[in-house]
Amino acid sequence: MLLVIWLVLVALHFVILGCAWFGFGPATTPVIISLAIIQTILIMLYFMEVRYAGKVIRVFAVAGFFWLLLQLTLIATDYLSRNWH
């Protein structure tokens, strides 16, 4: 199973590189970041064994990313709403 996950991770990496190289306009960065998020989820579930962990550990595993998402969202609402007329 671990070997399969590693192969998928490396394959995804080349997909990311291909997407960045050929690009498809403004959607490119969101797409490659989404693929990186899929890689992260695979690493957390299988390599970091969150899949087999208890509920409290799962909550802690997600917490840091959740706070970061909150931070990014709140800061974006400031900068993106400036210069509105």
Place this chain on the structure above:
Amino acid sequence: MPEQNQIVAQQREAATLGMWAFLATEVLFFGGLFVSYTVYRHFYFADFAAASRHTDVTFGTINSIILLTSSFTMALAVRAAKMASQRLVSRHLLLTIFLGIFFLVIKGFEYHKDIVDHLIPGPHFNAEIPLHGQIFFYLYWIMTGLHGVHIIIGLAIMSILLGLNARRTASLKNSQAIELAGLYWHFVDIVWLYLYPLLYLVGRHA
């Protein structure tokens, strides 16, 4: 005996939970830099794309594959520790350490190339790159530098575990130390998964 087993299980869960709590603080530590990156990229979109074309995507890609592979060998070390296979733990830890060192060596060559190309912000900054590309390279050095420090700390922890593992048969306690080191190492890999697209790829197709 069942009660004792329960206590041991609780202790294991508490230690793992502690590591995850630490990693949550690490997410926010690197998170501040990712937030800065996002804000400045929003302001200086074209400059960031132009600057990122000056990073070396070959070095970056090779290092990504090395780190992903080292995460795989670390996961194998953790599994070997759970099966109490002292020999396999040593082998996989050694492989992971080797890959970590390999990563740093390549990063060293890359840093050398960056310095030769005048990619350090300041008065001698590369004149081909627009002015605000300096902010991009400021973030590049800080983010990859901090990530490199994390790699060095990971290598130190794994070397200590390798020494402990060689000296005694893999005990239950030792296996958990390897598991916790594994969590840390995978986290360092995850940080790189975001540094790679943001620093090496954002301007490639433009």
